Amino acid sequence: MNLDLRNKNALVGGSSKGIGKATAQELAELGANVTLMARSAALLQEVIKDLDTSKGQQHDFITVDYTDVTDLQAKATALTEKKTIHILVNNTGGPPGGPILAADLSAFTQALNNHLLCNHVLAQAVVPGMKKADYGRIINVISTSVKSPINNLGVSNTTRAAVANWAKTLANEVGPDGITVNNLLPGATETERLHGLLDTWSTQKNISTDAMADQMKQSIPLGRFGQPREIGGVIAFLASPAAAYITGTNITVDGGRTKML
Numbered sequence: 001m002n003l004d005l006r007n008k009n010a011l012v013g014g015s016s017k018g019i020g021k022a023t024a025q026e027l028a029e030l031g032a033n034v035t036l037m038a039r040s041a042a043l044l045q046e047v048i049k050d051l052d053t054s055k056g057q058q059h060d061f062i063t064v065d066y067t068d069v070t071d072l073q074a075k076a077t078a079l080t081e082k083k084t085i086h087i088l089v090n091n092t093g094g095p096p097g098g099p100i101l102a103a104d105l106s107a108f109t110q111a112l113n114n115h116l117l118c119n120h121v122l123a124q125a126v127v128p129g130m131k132k133a134d135y136g137r138i139i140n141v142i143s144t145s146v147k148s149p150i151n152n153l154g155v156s157n158t159t160r161a162a163v164a165n166w167a168k169t170l171a172n173e174v175g176p177d178g179i180t181v182n183n184l185l186p187g188a189t190e191t192e193r194l195h196g197l198l199d200t201w202s203t204q205k206n207i208s209t210d211a212m213a214d215q216m217k218q219s220i221p222l223g224r225f226g227q228p229r230e231i232g233g234v235i236a237f238l239a240s241p242a243a244a245y246i247t248g249t250n251i252t253v254d255g256g257r258t259k260m261l
Contacts, residue, residue, distance in 0.1 A: 002241040006031035006055055008135070010087035010239065011079070011126065013118075015061075016043035018191035019141055020091045022228035026236035028052040028059065032087065035079065036061035066092050066114045069121060076125035084129035087239045090119040090163075091141035093193055097200050100154025111159040116166055127174060136179030137239045140167050141231075144185045144258045146250060152201065164250060171248035180247035182238050187254020188216055189226040221256035 010027045014020035016038035024034045028051040036044045036059070044061040051059045062079060064072050079085070095111040123138060130136025144150070146164040149157040164183055171181035188194055195209075202212035217223055234253050237243055252258050 003030050003237070005087070005236075005240060006057075007033075008086040008239075009033045009035065009083050010089065011035045011037060011076075011085045011122070012089040012091065013037050013066075013122070014091040014093060014141075015089075016040050016047060018193065019186060019189060019228045019231045020089070021047050022232035023089055023091070023141075023235045024051060024232075026229065026232040027087065027089075027239060028057055030236055030240065031055040031057060032239070033057050034059045035085070037064055039063060039065050066118045067110070069113060069117050072118055073121040073125070076122050080125050080129055084133050085126040086130060086133055086135050087137045087139075088122055088126050089139050089141065089235060089239075090115075090122060092118065094143065094153075095155045095159065097152050097156070097197055098154060099152060100158070103155050107155045108158065111155050112162065115159050116162050119163060119166065123170060127177075127179065130174075130179050131177045134178055136174065136177070137243070138167075138170070138179065138181040139235050139238050140164075140181075140183045141235070142183045142185055142250075144187050144252055144254050146183070146185060147252065147258050147260055152204070153197075168248050175247055178244075180238070180243065182243075182246060182248070183250045184231065184235055184238070185250050185252045185254065185258075186231045187226060187252070187257045188220065189228060189231055191228060194225065219257055220254070224255065226253065226255060 010032045012024045015024045015036040028034050041063050048059050143160045145157045146160050167181050198209050198212050202209045
């Protein structure tokens with residue numbers, strides 16, 4: 001199986017922690033040169049120290065704030081003028097939880113900005129280089145909610161579905177150029193995001209956070225939460241030459257929790 005990513009450049013969103021960080025680590029171990037992307041330069045500098053360089057990889061980072069699409073677009077364009085990005089991992093934290101009717105209009109606007117619009121400007125920046133290089137992988141980290149909406153995540157459910165449909169459309173358009181576009185749908189994964197949601201939901205139910213976590217684990221056939229590196233490993237596979245015939249699909253990595261196929 002060809003998993004070799006030497007001489008490939010990857011751009012990974014939200015890579016200062018959680019799934020983004022784990023993905024960067026997995027890509028680097030396969031030989032990719034990784035450009036980290038998040039808001040905190042201090043955190044990114046720490047992540048870079050832990051990335052594998054045994055195959056001569058060279059890693060760097062750019063600081064971005066996904067609330068500023070114009071700035072993100074400018075920085076992505078500047079990056080692609082310096083080097084070709086062969087692998088784009090779109091990943092950013094989800095919007096706050098809560099019932100959909102309680103959501104302010106601004107919550108939808110912000111969520112669509114942070115996910116759909118930012119994904120779009122990044123794709124616009126990297127796809128021309130992917131075409132010239134005859135190699136392109138775009139992987140969007142979304143949520144199992146695109147298959148089954150999750151209670152009390154009204155804004156997130158709506159936004160994630162929009163991203164999934166954008167990705168399918170893009171996959172159809174760039175497929176003839178040998179570029180693949182896929183969505184990774186993580187289930188409950190040990191991240192700050194999950195623990196924040198557990199705190200919110202436990203307060204709503206007037207139970208302890210541990211009790212809330214136990215309830216969630218009972219709904220997962222494997223009986224536990226996922227680890228970020230388990231998600232990152234699947235993303236790294238999708239980025240590899242071995243996954244060249246997989247495109248336009250949603251891949252669920254959730255311990256079996258999602259009920260439908």
